[in-house]
Amino acid sequence: MSEQTLSKTTLTETKNASVEIHGLSRAFDGRTVIDALDLTIEQGEFVALLGQSGCGKSTLLRILAGLDDEISGQVTVPSRRSAAFQSPRLMPWLKVWRNVVLGLPGKPDRALATRYLAEVGIDQRAGVWPKTLSGGEAQRVSLARALVREPELLLLDEPFGALDALTRVKAQRLVGELWQRHGCSILLVTHDVEESLLLADRVLVMDAGGIAHEVTVDLPRPRDIGSPEFVAMRTQLLAWLGVHDAATNAAPNVDGNAAA
Ligand SMILES: Nc1ncnc2c1ncn2[C@@H]1O[C@H](COP(=O)(O)OP(=O)(O)O)[C@@H](O)[C@H]1O
Ligand SMILES: [Mg+2]
Numbered sequence: 001m002s003e004q005t006l007s008k009t010t011l012t013e014t015k016n017a018s019v020e021i022h023g024l025s026r027a028f029d030g031r032t033v034i035d036a037l038d039l040t041i042e043q044g045e046f047v048a049l050l051g052q053s054g055c056g057k058s059t060l061l062r063i064l065a066g067l068d069d070e071i072s073g074q075v076t077v078p079s080r081r082s083a084a085f086q087s088p089r090l091m092p093w094l095k096v097w098r099n100v101v102l103g104l105p106g107k108p109d110r111a112l113a114t115r116y117l118a119e120v121g122i123d124q125r126a127g128v129w130p131k132t133l134s135g136g137e138a139q140r141v142s143l144a145r146a147l148v149r150e151p152e153l154l155l156l157d158e159p160f161g162a163l164d165a166l167t168r169v170k171a172q173r174l175v176g177e178l179w180q181r182h183g184c185s186i187l188l189v190t191h192d193v194e195e196s197l198l199l200a201d202r203v204l205v206m207d208a209g210g211i212a213h214e215v216t217v218d219l220p221r222p223r224d225i226g227s228p229e230f231v232a233m234r235t236q237l238l239a240w241l242g243v244h245d246a247a248t249n250a251a252p253n254v255d256g257n258a259a260a
Helices: 003-007 057-065 096-101 110-119 135-147 165-182 193-199 228-240
Strands: 011-014 019-028 031-041 046-051 072-078 081-084 153-157 185-189 202-207 210-216
Touching: 019 057, 031 057, 031 210, 046 057, 046 193, 057 072, 057 081, 057 153, 057 185, 081 135, 096 110, 096 135, 110 135, 135 165, 153 165, 165 185, 165 193, 193 228, 202 228, 210 228
Parallel strands: 011 072, 046 185, 046 202, 081 153, 153 185
Antiparallel strands: 019 031, 019 072, 202 210
16 A cells, blocks of 8 residues: 555544544535644534534535545544434435334334334324425434434534424424433534524534634523523624624524525
8 A cells, every 4th residue: 555545544433432533624626625624522522513604514514424535634433423414315205214214234123213203203203205294394304313323423414404493493402302312422513503502512613614713612501592601602603603693682594505
């Protein structure tokens, strides 16, 4: 093996539960999108990732999921990991429960699928076709499909970006509960500053190909969006994102991708 080959490191899967990224770069057609990015995620840590539309958040998640290996740098991820994206991507020709266990080794196990559908509150929909689900229900199925793999790392790319406000609040609460129950690490890409501060231990702001800013959210859960600490962190994050804090509590949409 040549020196060249040896130095071109890509994704390493380990039994460890933490994520280690050193000097990660990714370019498309000569345009650098991720530029020598460093990031560590501890076992069981909930990290939220914010950033302007097009800054490379989804690119980073796809790399961590193992869907893109045209990279340089060192990336170490747990082998047991799964992802859910903004679009639930269910197979329309498979009943809901079969979607949940699709790709698992062995015979499709309906009881197993139903157990995870129950965790996300829609086991009564196990036997229907995906096209009969609402957007929120489809997103829950997508979450069940990620959880059935008992991941050590759960990658969530704007999973609730397309949901209405009420469904979104319920889904946020669900993700918080699932995280506490399963103890996995989560990397959540979101365009919603308030959501990031409600859920995460640490909020990152991506810019210019790297992690430009971060804030540790050292507040007890459930969090009070009206507390002075919460408000101060929100103001700081919005400033980093180049958005002015509005008088309302409405979270701004700083990511055009997420328009419902
Ligand atoms: N497969 C691809 N081919 C070419 N350009 C891409 C590809 N995927 C992403 N990009 C570009 O990389 C940049 C970052 O994209 P993305 O990671 O989707 O941003 P974000 O998720 O932060 O909105 C964008 O400019 C996008 O156009
Ligand atoms: Mg994206």
